[in-house]
Amino acid sequence: MNTFIESRELIAVDVGGNRLWATYHKPCRDLSNLAPDEKNRVGILFLNSGLLPRASPSAVYWAESFARCGYPAIRFDLPGLGDSQGDIPEKAFDFVSDGGYAPDLAAALKNIVNRYELSGVVLMGLCAGAVTSLFTAAISAECQGLILMDPYFHVPQERLKIRDELSRWSVLSGPGLFAGHVYHGFRHLARVLRGNKLPKNANLPLLRSWRQVTSAGKPVLVLKAPSLKTRGIKPRAGEFDYLAYLQRVAGSGADVRVRVIEGTNHSFADTAGCQGVREHSERWLNHFFPLSTQTEPQEATVMERAMALPGLRS
């Protein structure tokens, strides 16, 4: 068994007594052949959603695409997830909401930056992975930018089973759909009457991290899939508009860009999601972290190659 193939290398990072596993996608040009000033490039480190392992087809697709553009890309399993050692906390999502993974990830970033002689890392996370990315960016000098995919800024509460059943009913039946509209209409009204304040379950430490990161001038790209029962960037009626709030509270030197990818869902795993994320991310990377001496790959070439990846031919 080999730990590497032509385009990838399996890497182990020892942090906090655990061996953590990642997959490194080699950039299109070998860093070791470059002059010292050319080595100054960022890598992209991807954290998958929730408890998913690092190798979903979309994650592999994005990593391969970035590597082809010249950016080293790393897919990473946090402690206890995927192949990495470690215990998963009993209340894992509370742990995520508290930024519990951030110290280990920050330590791993140091290791990876040194190992591959990178100038820094852009953290790219999906859902809970985005929450961990933001907490980490606030404490890591190695993290130079963020791509947050459908992040959430509240602390998820345990839901009663009856509430899950009601949600299902409101999605699957006509009367349920109507009842759902009425319920969310009332919620919207209540929110307006309360002055559209931050909800009680807002994740305040995470919002502080946001202010720290944006005021430090680290660029942030937020990618949004259409939310449940809504189109465009606005949340569903009755829900607090965190993105509007976050753009207001970002520091003066902040560069926050929000893009909506229509036609996909929260996982961004379908063709529309995969391609939308890739296109927006590559454009953003080229703008904020240009590869100084790289010949820009022609868009058609990148697209052709990307479409040839497993699972994404059309």
Place this chain on the structure above:
Amino acid sequence: MGATPSVAVEKAGYFTVPGAHLYTVLHEVPNPVARVLLVGSFVAERHTAYIPWVRWARFLGARGIECLRYDYRAIGESTGVLEEMTFDHWIEDVQLLAGWLRAREPRVPLLLNGLEIGAILAAKAFEAGSGDALLLWAAPATAHEAIRSVIVRRVAIEYAFKFGDERKPVSQYIRDIENGQPLDLEGYRLPSRLWRDSFHVQLPRQLASEGGSFFPPVRPVRMVELDAKAAPLVKGSSLLDDALARDLTPLFFENFQWIAQAMAIPSAGRQ
């Protein structure tokens, strides 16, 4: 369930097969009493089952049983083009890895353990002569049965995120794939051909008809039905609710005991 203190060293690596590299993780044990090749679940189910599948490998490793788990060709971390795959390629993966595992120490018995579609692949390889014993978890009668249930889950997700005019019923997805369109399963574009082939990929006759406990020449076989209590090892589970809290130790222990008996492991129960 907390992590079991493991004596196994986990080594990730790539195993070369024709046209691709299989991602493998060997739970290496010094002087193992047995070896197990773990043939996991398919496409989208792989993700939800991953954590308990790894825990099962660690559970066995802690009891002196060396395990090899892997991703099918063109699935997960393995390379390859899904559109070019056939079920025969995946059966070949099982045979090649079983051969590699066997060659590490031919005197140590080898068991094939398959989950869902992986159970059919493991059984096919076993029928062709790989392995000394076979343990099947949640084996569907055909691969088609398993894929169809994935589609139903996919439709449930679509219903949550899409408006009425954008939604399609299950029957429409099936018509589409039967008309030659690929089916998008959590990022895996399943070609129509695989859907058609899946009708014919089934458990070997001896197992399908008798749920046999032995396979000629006499090699032990066990088939275990898994219900919702085994989630998220099997489909139908919610990651948030089930993946962490569910303690699968009773299931693991019971199956370990069967393995110890079937493989005549003298020190069964060693921690």
